[in-house]
Amino acid sequence: MKETNKADVLLGLQWGDEGKGKIVDVLTPHYKVVARFQGGPNAGHTLFFENKKYILHTIPSGIFHKGCVNVVGNGVVIDPYIFSQEIGQLGFSTEELQESLYVCSKAHLILPSHRLLDAAYEYNKGNSKIGSTLKGIGPAYTDKVARTGMRLADAFASDFQAKYDHLKNEHIRLAGSLGFDATELKLDGLDFEAYEKAWLLGLEHLKSLPVVQSELFINETLDKGARVLAEGAQGTLLDIDFGSYPYVTSSSTIAAGACTGLGLAPSRIGDVFGIFKAYCTRVGSGPFPTELHDENGDHLREVGQEFGSTTGRPRRCGWLDLPALKYAVMINGVNHLIMTKADVLNQMKTLKVCVAYRVGDKEYDILPFSINPGQLVPVYDTLPGWEKDLDKIETFEELPPALLDYIRKVEEFVNVPVDIISTGPDRKQILVRKGSGILKRLSVNKD
Ligand code: IMP
Numbered sequence: 429m430k431e432t433n434k435a436d437v438l439l440g441l442q443w444g445d446e447g448k449g450k451i452v453d454v455l456t457p458h459y460k461v462v463a464r465f466q467g468g469p470n471a472g473h474t475l476f477f478e479n480k481k482y483i484l485h486t487i488p489s490g491i492f493h494k495g496c497v498n499v500v501g502n503g504v505v506i507d508p509y510i511f512s513q514e515i516g517q518l519g520f521s522t523e524e525l526q527e528s529l530y531v532c533s534k535a536h537l538i539l540p541s542h543r544l545l546d547a548a549y550e551y552n553k554g555n556s557k558i559g560s561t562l563k564g565i566g567p568a569y570t571d572k573v574a575r576t577g578m579r580l581a582d583a584f585a586s587d588f589q590a591k592y593d594h595l596k597n598e599h600i601r602l603a604g605s606l607g608f609d610a611t612e613l614k615l616d617g618l619d620f621e622a623y624e625k626a627w628l629l630g631l632e633h634l635k636s637l638p639v640v641q642s643e644l645f646i647n648e649t650l651d652k653g654a655r656v657l658a659e660g661a662q663g664t665l666l667d668i669d670f671g672s673y674p675y676v677t678s679s680s681t682i683a684a685g686a687c688t689g690l691g692l693a694p695s696r697i698g699d700v701f702g703i704f705k706a707y708c709t710r711v712g713s714g715p716f717p718t719e720l721h722d723e724n725g726d727h728l729r730e731v732g733q734e735f736g737s738t739t740g741r742p743r744r745c746g747w748l749d750l751p752a753l754k755y756a757v758m759i760n761g762v763n764h765l766i767m768t769k770a771d772v773l774n775q776m777k778t779l780k781v782c783v784a785y786r787v788g789d790k791e792y793d794i795l796p797f798s799i800n801p802g803q804l805v806p807v808y809d810t811l812p813g814w815e816k817d818l819d820k821i822e823t824f825e826e827l828p829p830a831l832l833d834y835i836r837k838v839e840e841f842v843n844v845p846v847d848i849i850s851t852g853p854d855r856k857q858i859l860v861r862k863g864s865g866i867l868k869r870l871s872v873n874k875d
């Protein structure tokens with residue numbers, strides 16, 4: 429039997445913001461299709477090239493490469509207003525858009541009233557709020573699972589307005605019962621009615637793009653022998669099943685999410701590229717065992733510019749957490765690791781790495797059920813820093829010995845090679861290890 433052509437998956441191994449956007453952008457020349465499989469405008473994928481910064485929320489990060497088809501898969505939730513604004517920022521012609529951006533008819537819509545509900549639920553949670561981006565993600569996925577949601581295909585049907593009004597009124601009633609009034613809410617600086625008008629215009633814009641059954645398109649692309657990269661959003665520790673529940677997002681951020689979010693059979697998943705930052709960050713609430721509340725944390729935040737690309741919130745910062753990374757590698761079947769933002773650690777004299785969690789008199793080297801504060805104590809190894817600028821370094825092999833030791837520590841712990849290291853925000857600041865599987869893998873079957 430002929431060997432099946434498989435899609436590769438690229439995803440985050442921590443709490444999001446690992447730098448996935450940049451890595452997808454760098455890998456895209458090796459792929460014909462880049463497809464997002466979950467999440468929505470809660471994501472913020474940052475790309476930096478030719479001295480310009482771009483933040484993508486729903487559009488896949490392969491969009492700036494000519495000839496690449498970018499697909500928003502069925503597993504994604506779309507806010508047409510935000511999506512339309514994002515398209516506007518690309519500055520593409522209609523023809524360019526028609527060739528480069530496809531949207532799945534089965535993707536669910538985020539209604540303005542989903543954002544109202546998100547705010548109402550968060551408000552009612554009081555001190556135990558999730559720290560949601562308030563983009564309506566949770567309520568939109570709730571409607572999907574409750575079988576009351578609206579899909580992009582519904583926007584083409586004659587009863588669209590009736591369905592929309594019915595769902596909106598349900599949401600307003602529900603939010604009202606939680607003490608929330610649509611007329612008092614501002615959405616991206618607009619009042620509810622103005623947002624709704626802009627949303628409906630955005631929907632027309634969205635409908636003008638190629639609307640496809642992305643599961644068919646992607647499987648046909650693979651059948652033709654062309655290469656597909658599935659792009660994840662958020663990170664494994666925010667996954668609805670395996671993340672630090674309930675402080676998670678509402679979708680499957682893991683490799684299995686690429687199957688349900690794009691219609692890929694498990695046997696069609698090829699390489700899994702796991703992205704992790706050389707330290708940890710988290711935005712929003714929830715447990716974070718290696719979090720730093722001292723000057724080291726402030727240093728990481730300042731040097732790493734750790735402020736949310738979607739909400740602007742300061743990110744919480746902490747040491748690299750190897751038991752959590754080991755867990756994420758296992759859940760996703762990662763076979764290539766990619767480390768980002770190593771340069772942020774350049775000036776640090778010593779570095780700590782969490783190598784176990786102590787719970788009572790037991791030690792765990794992989795994430796236990798609960799990582800709530802007070803229930804475990806992180807055990808650290810201390811390593812020397814490299815105290816060197818990485819700017820002038822041209823090959824992976826020339827990295828400072830202390831950084832190579834840091835990388836080796838990770839590899840030995842999780843038993844997967846670090847094949848790529850990113851040393852700055854620009855497309856060009858990237859080093860690939862010589863002789864690594866990733867180079868061989870990417871240079872074959874290029875389409
Ligand atoms: P939601 O997905 O907006 O409901 O947010 C749920 C949690 O996930 C919050 O703690 C958010 O800060 C976090 N979150 C959602 N999207 C991202 C992301 O793209 N990067 C990092 N954190 C995220």
